[in-house]
Amino acid sequence: MTQPELQAAIVQDADSGRVLMLAWMNDDALALTRQTGIAHFWSRSRQQLWQKGETSGNTLEVLELIDDCDGDALLLKVRPAGPACHTGSVSCFASETWRRVADRALNRPEGSYVASLLDGGIGTCAQKLGEEGVEAALAAVSESDERLVSELADLWFASYVVLAARGLDPAAVEDELARRASRADAE
Numbered sequence: 377m378t379q380p381e382l383q384a385a386i387v388q389d390a391d392s393g394r395v396l397m398l399a400w401m402n403d404d405a406l407a408l409t410r411q412t413g414i415a416h417f418w419s420r421s422r423q424q425l426w427q428k429g430e431t432s433g434n435t436l437e438v439l440e441l442i443d444d445c446d447g448d449a450l451l452l453k454v455r456p457a458g459p460a461c462h463t464g465s466v467s468c469f470a471s472e473t474w475r476r477v478a479d480r481a482l483n484r485p486e487g488s489y490v491a492s493l494l495d496g497g498i499g500t501c502a503q504k505l506g507e508e509g510v511e512a513a514l515a516a517v518s519e520s521d522e523r524l525v526s527e528l529a530d531l532w533f534a535s536y537v538v539l540a541a542r543g544l545d546p547a548a549v550e551d552e553l554a555r556r557a558s559r560a561d562a563e
Contacts, residue, residue, distance in 0.1 A: 382418055383450050387460065390439045390453040392551060396460035397468040399428070401450060406441075413438055415452055434458030459545070466547040474536055474546050481540040493537050501541040505534040 382400040389396055399417040401409070405425055408416040415428045415436035429435030440453040461468040464478040480490035493501050512527040519527075539546060 382420070383448055385415075385417060385450045385452055387415065387436060387452045387454055390455055392547075394467055394547060395469055396436075396454070396456060396466070406450075409438055409441065409452075415454060428460075429457065432458065432462075434460065436460070466545040470546065473533065477533075477536040477540050478545075490537055490540070494541055498538070498541045501534070501538045505531070505538050508534040 382402055383406075385399045385401045387396045387399065388394065399415075400420055401416070402418045402425075405416040405418050408425065408427075412427075415438055417426055417428060418424075419426050427435070435457045436452070436454040437457065438452050438454050440451075442451040442453070443449075444451070456466075459466050461470065461475070461478070463470075463475045464482045465475055470478070477490055480488045481494055484491040484495070493504060508527065508531040512524070512531045515524040515527040536546065539549070
């Protein structure tokens with residue numbers, strides 16, 4: 377079977393500007409995308425066309441499709457209907473830690489610390505977040521830099537678990553910080 381000629385397809389959220397994923401398109405995927413307005417790609421592993429979200433419902437409405445200067449890559453500006461990443465993360469380019477937490481939240485593997493916190497409910501997750509916050513604050517005033525960094529890592533991790541418990545993504549926090557920064561710049 378001859379491999380179809382493929383173009384890299386960079387998928388970007390049209391509203392936030394966040395890069396969501398990288399996929400591959402051949403002529404058929406490109407034609408289906410243009411025809412339907414929904415992103416279609418070529419799966420190199422399955423050797424077939426696929427529509428993003430055909431099983432999850434997390435489709436990508438294509439608002440703009442732009443060729444790069446060499447014609448060997450595409451930029452798809454999209455409006456996503458849910459997370460772009462199969463892990464449940466908004467973006468496939470999220471941190472490794474968030475991807476792991478999102479995956480544990482989705483699949484709940486036996487023996488997973490994250491899954492055990494999530495199985496305890498939002499109250500359990502929030503309690504852990506509070507404990508880690510107090511420990512980080514205490515480390516800030518009375519312990520070494522190394523201990524503070526360790527406690528902040530625990531706090532950030534617990535924050536990720538709380539976000540997963542609420543069905544949110546760290547991208548929402550990043551968006552809020554960006555909104556605040558733009559407001560501060562405007563003042």
